[in-house]
Amino acid sequence: xxxxxxxxxxxxxxxxxxxxxxxxxxxxxxxxxxxxxxxxxxxxxxxxxxxxxxxxxxxxxxxxxxxxxxxxxxxxxxxxxxxxxxxxxxxxxxxxxxxxxxxxxxxxxxxxxxxxxxxxxxxxxxxxxxxxxxxxxxxxxxxxxxxxxxxxxxxxxxxxxxxxxxxxxxxxxxxxxxxxxxxxxxxxxxxxxxxxxxxxxxxxxxxxxxxxxxxxxxxxxxxxxxxxxxxxxxxxxxxxxxxxxxxxxxxxxxxxxxxxxxxxxxxxxxxxxxxxxxxxxxxxxxxxxxxxxxxxxxxxxxxxxxxxxxxxxxxxxxxxxxxxxxxxxxxxxxxxxxxxxxxxxxxxxxxxxxxxxxxxxxxxxxxxxxxxxxxxxxxxxxxxxxxxxxxxxxxxxxxxxxxxxxxxxxxxxxxxxxxxxxxxxxxxxxxxxxxxxxxxxxxxxxxxxxxxxxxxxxxxx
Ligand SMILES: Cc1ncc(COP(=O)(O)O)c(C=O)c1O
Numbered sequence: 001x002x003x004x005x006x007x008x009x010x011x012x013x014x015x016x017x018x019x020x021x022x023x024x025x026x027x028x029x030x031x032x033x034x035x036x037x038x039x040x041x042x043x044x045x046x047x048x049x050x051x052x053x054x055x056x057x058x059x060x061x062x063x064x065x066x067x068x069x070x071x072x073x074x075x076x077x078x079x080x081x082x083x084x085x086x087x088x089x090x091x092x093x094x095x096x097x098x099x100x101x102x103x104x105x106x107x108x109x110x111x112x113x114x115x116x117x118x119x120x121x122x123x124x125x126x127x128x129x130x131x132x133x134x135x136x137x138x139x140x141x142x143x144x145x146x147x148x149x150x151x152x153x154x155x156x157x158x159x160x161x162x163x164x165x166x167x168x169x170x171x172x173x174x175x176x177x178x179x180x181x182x183x184x185x186x187x188x189x190x191x192x193x194x195x196x197x198x199x200x201x202x203x204x205x206x207x208x209x210x211x212x213x214x215x216x217x218x219x220x221x222x223x224x225x226x227x228x229x230x231x232x233x234x235x236x237x238x239x240x241x242x243x244x245x246x247x248x249x250x251x252x253x254x255x256x257x258x259x260x261x262x263x264x265x266x267x268x269x270x271x272x273x274x275x276x277x278x279x280x281x282x283x284x285x286x287x288x289x290x291x292x293x294x295x296x297x298x299x300x301x302x303x304x305x306x307x308x309x310x311x312x313x314x315x316x317x318x319x320x321x322x323x324x325x326x327x328x329x330x331x332x333x334x335x336x337x338x339x340x341x342x343x344x345x346x347x348x349x350x351x352x353x354x355x356x357x358x359x360x361x362x363x364x365x366x367x368x369x370x371x372x373x374x375x376x377x378x379x380x381x382x383x384x385x386x387x388x389x390x391x392x393x394x395x396x397x398x399x400x401x402x403x404x405x406x407x408x409x410x411x412x413x414x415x416x417x418x419x420x421x422x423x424x425x426x427x428x429x430x431x432x433x434x435x436x437x438x439x440x441x442x443x444x445x446x447x448x449x450x451x452x453x454x455x456x457x458x459x460x461x
Contacts, residue, residue: 041068063292080337098331110278122264122291123157125302153188153235204241220255233265237386261285268293272356301335412450
């Protein structure tokens, strides 16, 4: 039910335009383009304020993993609100769902990742990892290990530290400051865009050599951590070349560099596993950051899951140290209850197995779009995917950025009942884990129609 059934759609849009500052709002276009007001959702479906239905192939913002509109989630959340809506989490108080959730996350996370710091989302999970690593290096007696290595095209969030660790060129805008003296970015592992005639193996060799050279340049005794998403999400679903992540991880181990695997997107089933680092890519990180699918977007929550080694060093008795990182809503009981119910649903319904079945079909069907003249590449794994648009397939020449070709295709999908996420030359998808073959067929057929229509209109203009 709409919270304001008396408003018309245009009133809702106008009110929003006047008062709601959106994340990453583009001010000029926001003045002319109408937002799409969504009223309801169930499973992978959204319904707008005019009653039009869409398949949400973006899964909200990579997050509605178990699907929307679950009564069971609503009941679990309501029950926790009635029982205990909030309790102070600082130092000497706790609540039952927070402890249960941390225990469960320790069981689901690989290796000795047994200690969990809870926050409010992905950015704060990454921020907490960054600060915990500083504290760890200090506690270990190596405070000069201050430098952080990340990669071009990485996305790690939007706090001051996490956006600085991120490396998407579009996130560096004039008028903002970034930490730039101690955070360094290696090349993007985007083979399609930057392979430049090399084999994938040669490309990976060069990326690893670049990291080695950076370690030599800064000195291993100055490098604290390496941050990496297993598959870069917001950078454009960039698949790591074969064995690249394992080799980067090995370099971290050899040089006492903390490896942070940012699984805010790849965790909780998107790749058919609770976490992808070890199960899919064969690496054992020192820290995993998680959010999004952790509650399937029902409530905000972030988790920074750290190894015994890091925890034991920070918490070593006899030093009277304390962790000067904490949020009012760390371990919020209602968010934790939502996460526990979310995990229960994923387990009970076998959603990880479902992803391992539907994921390959999704990828295979999407790849049929590669025969279209403006589709340069279709890439991804399981329920993370991206279609790359180019003006010229042979040379991989992009359309002018000002054309915003990804948006043109997304706009053509919308009236056909499909939401995809435009990112300049790309359309990105991360549908809820519950999608079925009919949904996949609808997504692919709609994209095909939309791409053909956009190409025809570009050729006509
Ligand atoms: C890999 C990754 N890390 C961190 C974040 C930030 O998460 P949040 O938006 O919940 O702060 C995102 C968001 O898309 C992400 O994709």
